[in-house]
Amino acid sequence: MTLALRDGSGLPLQDRVRRYLLGEIVAGRYVPGARLPTEKELAAQLGVSIAPVRAAMEQLAAVGRVERRQGSGTYVRGPRIQHPLAASGSLTDRLREGGLPFATDVVASGLAPCAPAAREALGPDGDCFHLTRRFAVEGRPIALLDSWTRIVPGLADVASFPFTDGRSLYAELRARGVQPVRAWSVVEVAFCDDDQAELMGVPFGTPALQLTSLATADGRPLEWSRALYSADRLALSLGPDIGAGPR
Numbered sequence: 001m002t003l004a005l006r007d008g009s010g011l012p013l014q015d016r017v018r019r020y021l022l023g024e025i026v027a028g029r030y031v032p033g034a035r036l037p038t039e040k041e042l043a044a045q046l047g048v049s050i051a052p053v054r055a056a057m058e059q060l061a062a063v064g065r066v067e068r069r070q071g072s073g074t075y076v077r078g079p080r081i082q083h084p085l086a087a088s089g090s091l092t093d094r095l096r097e098g099g100l101p102f103a104t105d106v107v108a109s110g111l112a113p114c115a116p117a118a119r120e121a122l123g124p125d126g127d128c129f130h131l132t133r134r135f136a137v138e139g140r141p142i143a144l145l146d147s148w149t150r151i152v153p154g155l156a157d158v159a160s161f162p163f164t165d166g167r168s169l170y171a172e173l174r175a176r177g178v179q180p181v182r183a184w185s186v187v188e189v190a191f192c193d194d195d196q197a198e199l200m201g202v203p204f205g206t207p208a209l210q211l212t213s214l215a216t217a218d219g220r221p222l223e224w225s226r227a228l229y230s231a232d233r234l235a236l237s238l239g240p241d242i243g244a245g246p247r
Contacts, residue, residue, distance in 0.1 A: 013048060018056035020046070025065060025076055032078030036066065064232030067140075077232075091135060091143060091227070092168040100137055104166045107144075107199065108132040111151070118148035118224040121214050126151055129158055131169060134199055141200045142233045147225035152178060152217070173217075180215040180222055187211050189231075196228055207231060 011019075021042075024030055036042070039057065043050045057074055060066045067075050095102045113119075114128040122128065128148040135143040147169060149155070158172055173180050190210035197204045209229040215222050 014052040014055035014059070017046060017048065017052050018059050021056055021060060022065065030076045032076050034076050036074045036076065038073065091145065092166055095135070102166065103136045104164055105134040106132070106163050107134055109163060114148050121224040122148065122150045122221045129155065131163065133163060137233070140233070142230045144196060144199055144228040145225065146227070147223055149223040150221065152222070178217050178222070180217055183214045183216045185211055185213040190228065192228070200228070200230065209234070
């Protein structure tokens with residue numbers, strides 16, 4: 001099988017191995033979720049040493065095409081989860097609609113004075129319901145959602161809900177007659193700080209997609225949120241129903 005690596009022979013060997021493996025994945029010989037042969041097996045198949053195979057695997061992992069699982073092997077990643085930035089809706093709603101099994105960890109939940117950024121968006125009056133959740137798909141964290149919701153009539157009991165069963169905050173709001181509508185969103189690249197890196201299971205400074213949003217109800221600010229998404233597992237898609245950003 002060493003003939004498979006002769007194309008582009010001017011390239012470093014690890015790049016030729018990477019191109020070969022990526023070609024096999026694109027051709028469907030290794031489908032999403034499939035376990036790739038071990039580095040030793042691939043090295044023997046391709047007639048090369050383990051070093052270029054390992055480097056090629058690391059390159060493919062760095063761009064999100066494969067996932068290295070400690071003690072288990074290397075697996076082909078599926079396509080990114082599409083999360084449309086609709087004017088209403090939530091990540092939990094989207095995961096359910098897509099039939100994706102997910103787990104939710106509640107990091108913080110309860111009434112608290114609004115954080116400065118939330119207070120600036122929601123106004124200075126009263127406490128907020130603070131909810132921070134971590135979402136995982138296939139055992140790997142994909143999102144960290146931090147939200148601050150202004151307490152309005154009918155929401156006094158929302159702080160008592162555990163949300164560990166994947167309950168949607170927006171669904172709870174709608175059940176109480178409160179219809180959240182996204183007023184604006186800002187998407188940017190952020191770098192995980194120490195706390196975020198620990199929760200997401202990545203090194204400090206790892207790039208991620210950050211979505212800061214304000215939702216309103218009846219024309220008044222209702223919820224300020226900041227979400228951090230794993231850039232190699234989730235894509236944010238824009239539609240015509242997105243509100244304008246802050247001026």
